[in-house]
Amino acid sequence: MRIAVIGTGFGGLAATIELKKRGHDDIVVFEKAGDVGGVWRENTYPGAACDVPSSLYSYSFEPNPHWPHKFSRQPAILDYIHQVVDKYDVRRHIRFHTEVTAARWDDEAKTWQLELSTGETETVDLFVPAVGQLSRPSVPNIPGADTFRGEVFHSAEWNHDLSLAGKRVAVIGTGASAIQFVPEVRKEAAKVLLFQRTAPYIVPRKDFERTDPAHPIPQLLNRAKIWTQAEWLTTTFHIKPLAAVMRTWSKRHMKAQTAAKPGLFEKVWPDYPFGCKRVLFADDYLPALAQPNVDLITDDISEITSTGVTTADGQHHEVDVIIWGTGFKATDFLAPMTIAGTQGRDLHTHWKDGAHAYHGMTVPGFPNLLIMYGPNTNTGGGSIIYFLETQARYLGRYADHIDEAGPLEIRADVEEAYDARIQDQLADSVWSKCSSWYREKNGRITTNWPSISARYRRSANYEKADYASA
Numbered sequence: 214m215r216i217a218v219i220g221t222g223f224g225g226l227a228a229t230i231e232l233k234k235r236g237h238d239d240i241v242v243f244e245k246a247g248d249v250g251g252v253w254r255e256n257t258y259p260g261a262a263c264d265v266p267s268s269l270y271s272y273s274f275e276p277n278p279h280w281p282h283k284f285s286r287q288p289a290i291l292d293y294i295h296q297v298v299d300k301y302d303v304r305r306h307i308r309f310h311t312e313v314t315a316a317r318w319d320d321e322a323k324t325w326q327l328e329l330s331t332g333e334t335e336t337v338d339l340f341v342p343a344v345g346q347l348s349r350p351s352v353p354n355i356p357g358a359d360t361f362r363g364e365v366f367h368s369a370e371w372n373h374d375l376s377l378a379g380k381r382v383a384v385i386g387t388g389a390s391a392i393q394f395v396p397e398v399r400k401e402a403a404k405v406l407l408f409q410r411t412a413p414y415i416v417p418r419k420d421f422e423r424t425d426p427a428h429p430i431p432q433l434l435n436r437a438k439i440w441t442q443a444e445w446l447t448t449t450f451h452i453k454p455l456a457a458v459m460r461t462w463s464k465r466h467m468k469a470q471t472a473a474k475p476g477l478f479e480k481v482w483p484d485y486p487f488g489c490k491r492v493l494f495a496d497d498y499l500p501a502l503a504q505p506n507v508d509l510i511t512d513d514i515s516e517i518t519s520t521g522v523t524t525a526d527g528q529h530h531e532v533d534v535i536i537w538g539t540g541f542k543a544t545d546f547l548a549p550m551t552i553a554g555t556q557g558r559d560l561h562t563h564w565k566d567g568a569h570a571y572h573g574m575t576v577p578g579f580p581n582l583l584i585m586y587g588p589n590t591n592t593g594g595g596s597i598i599y600f601l602e603t604q605a606r607y608l609g610r611y612a613d614h615i616d617e618a619g620p621l622e623i624r625a626d627v628e629e630a631y632d633a634r635i636q637d638q639l640a641d642s643v644w645s646k647c648s649s650w651y652r653e654k655n656g657r658i659t660t661n662w663p664s665i666s667a668r669y670r671r672s673a674n675y676e677k678a679d680y681a682s683a
Contacts, residue, residue, distance in 0.1 A: 214616055217327060217337040218242045219313050221303075222251020224585035224601045225343035226294065227272065230301045231605035237612055241335065242303065243327075245312035249298050252347055253290045256390070258371040259397035261287035264389060264418075264494045268432060269439045269596045272297065276433070278426040284418060284494070316340055317553040318580060323620045323683060325581065338620075339612055342550070343585035346660060347541040349548065351650075353385075357516040367537040368394060377402045380533040383522050385514070387413060391538030392493050396501035398536070405507045406530050408514055408522065411490065411647075412483045414463045415470075418494040443595035444665045450488035450593055450643045451664070460487040470499035477502060480509050485647040488593065543650045544568070544659050546588060554579035555622075555683065567657035569635075571628040572673040574604055580622035580683030581615060583608050589635050590669070591651070591660040593644070600662070603670045610675035620683035627679045638663035 216237055218225050221244045229242055248254050263270045267280040267290075275297055281289050298304050312330040319326055327335040350367040352358075358365075366372045368390040382402040384395055387409045399405045427435070449455040464482070471477040481499065483490075502509050512524035521531040542548065546568040552560040555578050563578065570576045573590035574583050585608070590600050615621055639658045644651045651660045662669050 214239060214339060214612070215337045216240045216339040216341065216612065217313070217325070217335060218306075218341045218343055220244065220251060220343040220345065220348075220585075221249035221294075221298070221307060222253070222343065222345055222348075223272075223294070223598055224345055224604075225251070225341075226297060226301075226303060227598070227601045227605040228341050228343055228585050228608055229303050229306060230274075230297075231609045232612060233301065233303075235609045235613060240306045241337070242307045243311045243313050243329070244307050244309050245330070247309050249304075249307070250291050250294050251345060252369075253287055253294060255348070256369050256371075257287060257373070258368045258390060258394045260393040261390075262393060263290060265443070265596045266439045268427070268436045269443065270598055272598060273436075273602060275300070276427075276429070276436070278428070278432060280423060280427070282420055282422055284420045313342075313550060315551045315553075316582075317557075318555055318582075320555055323580070339581045339583070339615060341583050341585060341608065342547055344547060344550075345586050346543045346546070346591055349542040349545060350537070351540050351542045352537050353539055355514055355517050357518055360519045361517050361521075361535060362519045363533045363535065365535045365537070367539070369541070375534070377534060379403045381406065381531065382534045382536060383408065383530065383532040384536045384538050385522075386410075386538030386540065388538060388540050389413075389491060389493055390540070392495045392498040394536075394538070395507075396497045399501050399504055399507050402534075403506065406522070406532060407502065407507060407509050408524075409480070409509060409511050410513070411485070412481045413490060413493045414460070414483050414487055415467055415481075415493050415495050415499065416459070416463050417466050418496045420496070440595070440599070440666075443592075444667060446492070446594035447592070447665045456487045456643070459492075463487065463492075467499060470496075471503060473500070474503035477509065480511055486643050488643045489647040490649045490651075492594065540650055543591075544653055546659070547584070552579070552582075554582070566655060567653045567659045569628070569632040569659070571623045571631050571679070572604075572607065572669075573662075574607060574673075575611075575623040575628070575680075577623055577625040577628050580620045583611055588659050589639075589662055591662060592666055593661055595666045599666045600669060603666075603673050607673050607675050614675070614677055614680065618677075618682065621680040622683045623679060624681050635663060 267285040313327050315328040317326045325337050325340040350369045381404045383406045385408045449459045512526045515525050516523045523529045568588040570587045573587040
């Protein structure tokens, strides 16, 4: 059986390794770039690091005793990915500089026909996109943005050739990336103007450097402890008294970190329920905002001109550089690929009101297609790698079943009942209480899993009866 996997981030590698463990070796992994790593190859901004402790943000089957920090930086994570690729013999399967632009199910041959950026086509039996939710930078449509004469770039496309020394830098956005790079940028820039639309809840990070290798048993126990803490954090999002405790903890931390600058706390304290947007971990972000060369601006942006940013109060802020810290197109699943299933049905048309899939992985009318990190599989407070390992195990059983029974697709009634349950659980969840990247414009939450990760693992158990012959 010929299998195609797209992407060499944690999802694509988990899928490939699990398939190889089960004896599937006719695998091609398409990677549009020239190296492995996914988001950890692309995001090289100053201060880039994971906001989940490394002992949990790593594969359970490949613990790393040499993490240099509790929350490892981008270079260390990318090194880990390289080590995994080589140890598990994945590299020989990878076709670099090759993007899958379109995929079409052939009803007669019962195979997937893939169109590649090289102009070639590839025929496979099982198609496994693992492109993730956070891989395509999002830039807001602000009037006049194309007229700015200075340098402009997104944090995921950092311009390392540009020196920020002596420059006035506008940072637009205060999400998970911005809180990491703003403290670094302000050390170099003459002035940082940080434009905030909505403030994030921030809790202590308590990072530290490691010098000695971790021993296996203590490392395993530490992983279990952090996993339990992550499950607790996710639980607090759903139980108001617990959320109130976490909100108080965050408030105490944020007040202490902004005390040096009167009035700053009032600007950075959120006005929505705890957990509605991503909770961030940081110990250096708020102190950076208290520095004399950083201004936090909370007025809405009305336009961008050739020389800077104009806010709704009529003030024009002249800058030399604009950095977008505005996140990713998380709800545009599998874009920009075009994917056609049985009888030519278009996947993005099928998902016009919001993406949905059985356990976030399989879609009716699209046989032999399994998505890694698909709809409603994002974690509100834990490690996505735990979810990806669950999906990889499911994929392995799915692939074995296809080998045994031929092409398979999820039954429509099974997927529809599942999606109804998930959306019912999400309808009154904390994530429905504000606008965020978790939601579609129509309000549907397409990114997040509605509960703890342990419940997802119990739920995503492969059952042959859920599938029908294609």
